[in-house]
Amino acid sequence: MSRSTSRPLRLVLASLVAGAALFVVSTPALANGLSLIFPDPASPNGHNIYDLYVWITYPAAVVFIGVEATLLIIIFRFRRKHPAQVGASWHGSTALEITWTVIPTLLIAVIAFLAFQELQRDFSVEAANNHPDLNVAVRGEQFSWSYTYDQGFTVKNQMVVPVGKMVHLTFDSTDVIHSWWVPALNGKTDAVPGYTNQSWIKVDPGVLGSCSGNDRHRDQATGGCVFHGECAELCGAGHYSMQIDVLAVSQQEFDAWTKKQQTPPATPKPSPSPSPSASPSAGPSPSPSAKPSP
Ligand SMILES: [Cu+2]
Structure with a gap:
């Protein structure tokens, strides 16, 4: 391996190791209930949604790391090494196209099925079945x-x-x-x-x-x-x-x-009826600063 090739490859490897380390470190944290995504669930449907989210995240992380690693390796390994170099070209590959269509479709179908099932449980079925x-x-x-x-x-x-x-x-x-x-x-x-x-x-x-x-x-x-x-x-x-x-x-x-x-709020006691001798104008004296209305 030449000196110029080994440096980018080392970079790729270092990134992969860092990503894998982060993934491994986060796993026990998740297992111990320390939430990196949602708060700790405190209801059965909260638990189910949380678990589903985590179990979708694991394979998604593997796919993400795999795709990014492949991309980086291809970029560095097959890059143009001198100006006159002409890259190889293909005009379609039926096998490849079927593969990269079928696999993601299956993955999405599985995620959709699990998510739909959980949503049904969350929205009503469980409560209706459990009186x-x-x-x-x-x-x-x-x-x-x-x-x-x-x-x-x-x-x-x-x-x-x-x-x-x-x-x-x-x-x-x-x-x-x-x-x-x-x-x-x-x-x-x-x-x-x-x-x-x-x-x-x-x-x-x-x-x-x-x-x-x-x-x-x-x-x-x-x-x-x-x-x-x-x-x-x-x-x-x-x-x-x-x-x-x-x-x-x-x-x-x-x-x-x-x-x-x-319990109905306590009704206030009726105030005693005013004394007949009381002047109708009796009341708090107006504040000296109060201005008479025009
Ligand atoms: Cu709102």
């Missing part, structure tokens, strides 16, 4: 979320659910398309005006013991875990403000919270 413990209707509007529970009350901003229970979610919108997504819990689900979408969550009870990550925090008042998500469909000027919070608590805390929501 949901709770139904919550999620409604998007510019620019907030509301949650209507089986028990007949509606809350805004934060959804509260018991851990370990199958919560069936339906989604719609009053204005434009929004999308409800808490990556640790479920797949992105659109809230569409005039159409009802479905999904579900079943939060791992373990989050009551361990609730750490960039996408979640401990709720001190209840000991529950708050998962964070965002509207994932550009829906107008206030899109950024359509934040999503899901507080997962114990069944006991959930029952107490539900009871509180169902």
Whole structure:
């Protein structure tokens, strides 16, 4: 191998080794739950989506490294070595063309099949087959979320659910398309005006013991875990403000919270009737700075 050839080849080899090292280093991190892609999943469909993503990423990384390595080797090995050199040329190769059409088509078909299967599970089948413990209707509007529970009350901003229970979610919108997504819990689900979408969550009870990550925090008042998500469909000027919070608590805390929501707010006591002697103009004296209206 000449000196000029060995240098680029060394570069290629070094790049390959660096890529492979990165891949190997990231594998135990993924296995230990440290997320390089999504937050740690905390619901069965969150787990399934996460696993599918990782298992698509592995072969994709192998294909990527293989293609890039082949490309680099060809560039350096078959480059023009002197100005008069004329490269070899081919006019079509049926075998090659069939190969590079069939293999990617098969790969994409497998990915599409697995993804479609998982989406079906995420969107409704699982909840329908498992008799949901709770139904919550999620409604998007510019620019907030509301949650209507089986028990007949509606809350805004934060959804509260018991851990370990199958919560069936339906989604719609009053204005434009929004999308409800808490990556640790479920797949992105659109809230569409005039159409009802479905999904579900079943939060791992373990989050009551361990609730750490960039996408979640401990709720001190209840000991529950708050998962964070965002509207994932550009829906107008206030899109950024359509934040999503899901507080997962114990069944006991959930029952107490539900009871509180169902209790009608205390009606204020009627004020005593004014004394007949009171002057109708009686009231706080106007501020000296107040100007009379014209
Ligand atoms: Cu939005």
